[in-house]
Amino acid sequence: MDATCIDYQQTGYFSRTLTDYLDDVPELKSFYSYRPTLKGFAGLLENKTVTANRSLLAQVLTEQYSKPGNPEMPHLSTVQANIDLLKDDNTFTITTGHQLNVFTGPLYFLYKIVTAIKLCRQLEAGFPDKKFVPVYWMASEDHDFAEINYTNIGQKKIQWNEAVSGATGRLAIKTFRECLNQYKGILGLDNHAPELAQIVGTAYGSHKTLADATRYLVNALFGQYGLIVIDADDSRLKQEFAGVIKRDIIEQNSYKHIMASSELLQNLGVHTQVNPREINFFYLTDNLRERIVQEGEHFEVLNSNIRFTNQELEKEIDEHPDRFSPNVVMRPMYQEYILPNLAYIGGGAEIVYWLQLKANFDFYGIDFPVLILRNSGLVIRKETSAKVQKMGLVAAQLFEDADNLKNEWVRKHTQHDLSLKEEWRxxxxxxxxxxxxxxxxxxxxxxxxSAVQARLKHAINNLETKLIKAEKRNYETHLRQIEAIKQEIFPKNSLQERSENFGLFYVKWGQVFIDELIRLFNPLEFKFTVLSE
Structure with missing residues (x-):
């Protein structure tokens, strides 16, 4: 594949706050610790305080990869070597996270992980006395089933319709067979389809829970690169975090600090992404994940009969820490507490909401990670790439509105002067x-x-529009090609990576697709990557 990189601002798909962060705008500096540069990483490494229990972390991960009754993991020796490295004080993690989307969901699921893998390689080159391990954090405690129960592949939607409750990682997948058959049917039988069909078949056909299935699938795709998949829904890991859980529920510190940061960001014109609650933990059992709220002197679990006094709550946290699930604003702190982590890799909206969190990290004395925008990519098939070249289009133009792009193309190729600017002067x-x-x-x-002048200006503009429209009819065939190109690479007028699944790309290229992503992505360059054959 060939790669062409363009600025994120040119795409029109990323927020002003995000591009300000990438451009090192001074007003945002107080909302993060270190810049996403090698110099920034050097500063964090010099001052890093690790709160993780390294030996326990390695033990839990080893057990998760070797659960009794589950099929043997591909590339287990490579992954285990990285798990063992976590015991070493000179080893650090680079983490990304995402929900347990079926079949991985949209392409950017893969892009997040590829960014983590590539960044680890860049950091090892920059800091040869250290080791860096890529980690995918499964959002196994998330309960928003409607966000993860479908994927779009080949312009077809595959959806898992099931009445569920509780954390998605614990969901039984015994009713998933129909979705699996639909997905394999779309893959077909050509090229690398049998290989991928076997991977997803084992993932969703030989495991009991969605978390175990996702671990297998992600490991099959990325285990050979040393990626570690962690499921933090574990009582031993939460026991390490129990002190923060107690303080935050009782003292409601996260609410105070995040609300204050959010107000400051809003004063800068930032659209804040998350709204903290007074208590930012859920109560979690197999079929229940409900908010904890304070009512007078008691703590209650919504939509249940569960309630605690202050003393009973502390005892419950001590004895059953696994029953306390952090929400979106406390999950990042839990992550940074139990991992020897240096960076978090997220999408644009994630980076913005992390900016709301730093003050709370400072309060609890937990290091705030370097925030890295995940790589974004647009994959253009060989046939489409040939059409783009034939039309004389460049990468940045592909992101323009279809009508504007057509008008530009006509103006460039017409033999007539379609502008009335000189006449208007x-x-x-x-x-x-x-x-x-x-x-x-x-x-x-x-x-x-002046009124007559304004009416004439309006008439001149309308005439110019009609000239362009008339000339566009002369290039109707070419303009239909532009429309077809836009529809293919921007499904539903959105970025390809936010909609299309990786499956058909894997069918065509196999593991080489992931190899090429790793080769061509540059996490510290912060450019949008257009990939073409």
Whole structure:
């Protein structure tokens, strides 16, 4: 594949806050610790305080990869070597996270992980005395089933319809067979389809829970690169975090600090992504994940009969820490507490909401990681790439609105002058003379002359639009090609990576697809990557 990189601002798909962060705008500096550069990483490494229990972390991960009754993991020796490295004080993690989307969901699921793998390689080159391990954090405690129960592949939607409750990682997948058959049917039988069909078949056909299935699938794709998949829904890991859980529920510190940061960001014109609650933990059992709220002197679990006094709550956390699930604003702190982590890799919205969190990290004395925007990519098939070249289009133009792109193309290729700017300049000169004459006769006629000028300007603009429209009819075949190109690479007028699944790309290229992503992505360059054959 070939790669062309363009600025994120040119795409029109990323927020001003995000591009300000990438551009090192001074107003945002107080909301993060270190810049996403090798110099920034050097500063964090020099001052890093690790709160993780390294030996326990390695033990839990080893057990998760060797669960009794589950099929043997591919590339287990490579992954285990990285798990063992975590015991070493000179080893650090680079983490990304995402929900347990079926079949991985949209392409950016893969892009997040590829960014983590590539960044680890860049850091090892920059800091050869250290080791860096890529980690995928499964959002196994998330309960928003409607966000993860489908994927789009080949312009077809595959959806798992099931009545569920509780954390998605614990969901039984015994009713998933129909979705699996639909997905394999779309893959077909050509090229690398049998290989991928076997991977997803084992993932969703030989495991009991969605978390175990996702671990197998992600490991099959990325285990050979040393990626570690962690499921933090574990009582031993939460026991390490129990002190923070107690303090935050009882003292409600996260609410105070995040609300204060959010107000400061809003004053800068930032659209904040998350709203903290007074208590930012859920109560979690196999079929229940409900908010904890304080009512008077008691703590209650919504939509249940569960309630605690202050003393009972502390005892419950000590004895059953696994029953306390952090929400979106406390999960990042839990992550940074139990991992020897240096960086978090997220999408644009994630980076913005992390900016709301730093003050809370500072309060609890937990290091805030370097925030890295995940790589974004647009994959263009060979046939489509040939059409793009034939039309004389460049990568940045592909992100323009279809009508604007068509108008630009017609103006560039027409043999006629479709602009009336020169004519309008001449008419403006005439109107200046007219307004001067009218003023001499009667000063009150000035507005009337200006009104006539405005109406004529509107008429000239309409005429120019009609000229372009008429000329577009002469290039109808070419313009249909532009429309087809846009529809293919921007499904539903959105970025390809936010909609299309990786499956058909894997069918075509196999593991080489992931190899090429790793080769061509540059996490510290912060450019949008257009990939073409």
């Amino acid at each position: 001449e008419l403006q000169c005439i109107f200046e003379k007219l307004k001067l004459r009218a003023h001499k006769i009667d000063p009150t006629l000035g507005p009337s002359a």
